[in-house]
Amino acid sequence: MNKIDTTEIMNEIKDNILQTKKIIIIGKGNTAKYIENRDEDTYYIAIKQSIIFMKIDVDLLIITDFGGLCGIKLHNVKYILCPYFLHDDTMKPNRKLDWNFTIKYLKEHNFTGKVCFIQLKQDLEKVDKYEIFHALNSGDLAFVFLNKINYKNPIITYGINIDTYYHKDILKLIENIKPKNKYHEKWLERYKMISKKVKVK
DSSP states (O other): OOOOOOHHHHHHHHHHHHTOSEEEEEOSBTTOOOBOSOOTTEEEEEEGGGGGGBOSOEEEEEOSBGGGGTTOOOTTEEEEEEESSOBOTTSSBOTTSSHHHHHHHHHHTTOOSEEEEEEETTOSSOOTTOOEEOOSSHHHHHHHHHHHTTOOSOEEEESSSSOSEEOHHHHHHHHTOOOOSHHHHHHHHHHHHHHTTOEEO
8 A cells, every 4th residue: 555654744743842832722612712823932733624713824733534624724734633544424534535635635725734644543454654543533633642742831722622512603614615525515414414413602
């Protein structure tokens, strides 16, 4: 199987994070807030569509499923951390959504940063030299990753694990997405079913 080695990129991300005094992580929950100004001593992490809340350069975007890329702009993202096989609308890794697919998609959407591929425990097959992470979703992956690199400084979160509400701007964003391929369509169908059960403030 063809593969891409992103070991050096992983080391870059680790080094950059460990040099900072604080991390801010933005999720999709109701307590998410817009970040207008950048503190140079802070490392900024966005979880999937929560990138819309960052009006600054984003140090790291974390995704585990293809749906997490839907409807967002990537021009201000420095690094992306994602699985070798992205998950599809069933929330399981899809062999067709491999690193080749991801790289092509990102180039088509004006991403000029760097991508670091990892393995999740539930991946279809193991790829040599890829670190394995035991994470259930994108938000979980952020904390598993920071714990694995032994980050000790303060971590501030907005829109993560506070309540069961989604931020209204996230739902508005996803509702306005126009599907560009079959994976978009399937993911949006799943989202519409979920959104009927999700509480919004």
